[in-house]
Amino acid sequence: MGAGELWAYIGAGFVLVGSPGPATLSLAAAGAAFDRQAARIYFFGIVTGAALVIFGVAGGLLTAILSVPHAAEVLGVISVVYLAYLAYRIATASPTGGVSGVRAAPGFMTGLVFNLSNPKAYAAFAALFAGFDLLPGTPLYATVVEVLICFVILIIADIAWLFVGSSLRRHLHDPRKCRVINLTFAALLLISVIPTLAYFR
Numbered sequence: 365m366g367a368g369e370l371w372a373y374i375g376a377g378f379v380l381v382g383s384p385g386p387a388t389l390s391l392a393a394a395g396a397a398f399d400r401q402a403a404r405i406y407f408f409g410i411v412t413g414a415a416l417v418i419f420g421v422a423g424g425l426l427t428a429i430l431s432v433p434h435a436a437e438v439l440g441v442i443s444v445v446y447l448a449y450l451a452y453r454i455a456t457a458s459p460t461g462g463v464s465g466v467r468a469a470p471g472f473m474t475g476l477v478f479n480l481s482n483p484k485a486y487a488a489f490a491a492l493f494a495g496f497d498l499l500p501g502t503p504l505y506a507t508v509v510e511v512l513i514c515f516v517i518l519i520i521a522d523i524a525w526l527f528v529g530s531s532l533r534r535h536l537h538d539p540r541k542c543r544v545i546n547l548t549f550a551a552l553l554l555i556s557v558i559p560t561l562a563y564f565r
Contacts, residue, residue, distance in 0.1 A: 373496045377514060380488035382521030386447055386553060387414065387479050391522055393454045393549035395529025396542075398469035407526055409475020411518060414485055416476075418514050421489040422507050446478040447553055455550035489514060 382388065387410050394403035453470055479485055492514060499506035532545060 369496065369498060373492070373498060373510070374513060374517065376495065377492055377517040378521065380491055381514070381517050382524070384552075385484040385488075386482050387485060388521065388525040389549065389552050390447075390450050390454075390475075390478065391525040392529035392532075393450075393546070393553060394470060395526045396532045396549060397454050397529075397546050399533055400526060400530035402469040403526060403529075405472050406470040406475045407522060409470075409472035409477075410479050411475075411522055412472075413476040413479025413482070414518050414522075415515060416480060417482070417485045418489050418511055418518070421486060422493055422511050446474070446481060450474070450478065451550040451553045454553065455547050 391403070391407060391410060394406050450470060493507070493510060496510065497506055498509055529549075533542075
C-alpha cells in the first residue's frame, strides 16, 4: 500500500463523506435547532445507519438491492419522505433555549432509518470502494482496511457538522434569527437530496 494512494483515499473519503449532503446537513441542523446534547441520540442513529451502509456496500449488498425490481425507487421514496419529515421538525423547532424544541429533537431510529435510505451514503461509499484498491491482491484485507478508514472519516465528519450547527445556536439568541436559520437548514436538506437521487435511476 503506497502512502500516496492511502492519502488519496483519505482525501476522497473526506470529500465524499464529509461534504454537504442530507445526513451532514441534518446533523448541523439538529445541532442548531435542538443543541448538541439533545441531538446526540440522533447523531448515534446517523452513525449507526452509515456504518451499516458501509458494511452493506463493502459486502456487495448495494448491488443485490439494486438488482431487485423497483428497489431503487422505493429507497429513493423513503429517503425523500424522511428528509421531508426532518425538514419539518427542523423548521418548526422552538427558538434557541425553548424547552419544547429540546424535547422534539429527532431520535436514534430517525437517524438510523434516514441514513439507511440516504442515497448519498450509498453513492459515496460505493465510489470509494470501487475507485481504490489499497492492498492489491488481498481483497479481504483491503476491504477491512478501507472500511475502517471510512468509519473513522465518518465519525470525524459527523462530529464536525454537529459542532458547526451547535456553534451557530450559541450565537443566535434572537428568536427571529433562529427561525431563519432553522428554515434555511430545512430548505437545504430538501435541496441536498436532489443530485444524489440520480444515482438510483
